[in-house]
Amino acid sequence: MFQGGVAERAMNLYVDCFDDAEIQTITRYGSDQPAREGTVMQATFRIKDQEFMCIDSDISHGFDFTPSFSIYITCESLEEFDQLYNKLSEGGFTMMPPDNYGFSTKFAWLNDRFGVSWQLNVS
The missing domain is CATH 3.30.720.100 (Signal recognition particle alu RNA binding heterodimer, srp9/1)
Known part of the structure; x- marks a missing residue:
């Protein structure tokens, strides 16, 4: 919503x-x-x-999207990861910047400019 x-x-x-x-x-x-x-x-x-x-x-309410729900995307390549990260993070907020956190080759967690939370991963 x-x-x-x-x-x-x-x-x-x-x-x-x-x-x-x-x-x-x-x-x-x-x-x-x-x-x-x-x-x-x-x-x-x-x-x-x-x-x-x-x-x-149109109804004003005191809640919005939260990172407690994220759209999780497994990317096929580092190129796909970089493309998605660049587009989705523009105007948004990065909670975990792109890096190797030990559980994947590359991972990032962000909220896009509309407040929707995304987790991007390359195995």
């Missing part, structure tokens, strides 16, 4: 980051509905073989 009408921008970033990704459906609020017209009432997108659903919320 995104606040501020940014769900579509977030989905566009995610599908741009991955070769095997697509926005599958988008249903938008209309002029006669209880949220800002054109924002995302419900949408689905796919990254690799995983499907995600998202919405925009």
Whole structure:
């Protein structure tokens, strides 16, 4: 659930980051509905073989995304890792910078500019 009408921008970033990704459906609020017209009432997108659903919320609430839930991506190569890290970390916050932490060749944990938490790994 995104606040501020940014769900579509977030989905566009995610599908741009991955070769095997697509926005599958988008249903938008209309002029006669209880949220800002054109924002995302419900949408689905796919990254690799995983499907995600998202919405925009016009209701102000005291919570947002937390790193207690992360999207975990196993990268096929160091090049893929670097590409994803560079795109997803831009404007975001890195909690664990790219490094070999002993359990993988390279790992990073970050929140993207929309607050969504990602763990990137190369075995």
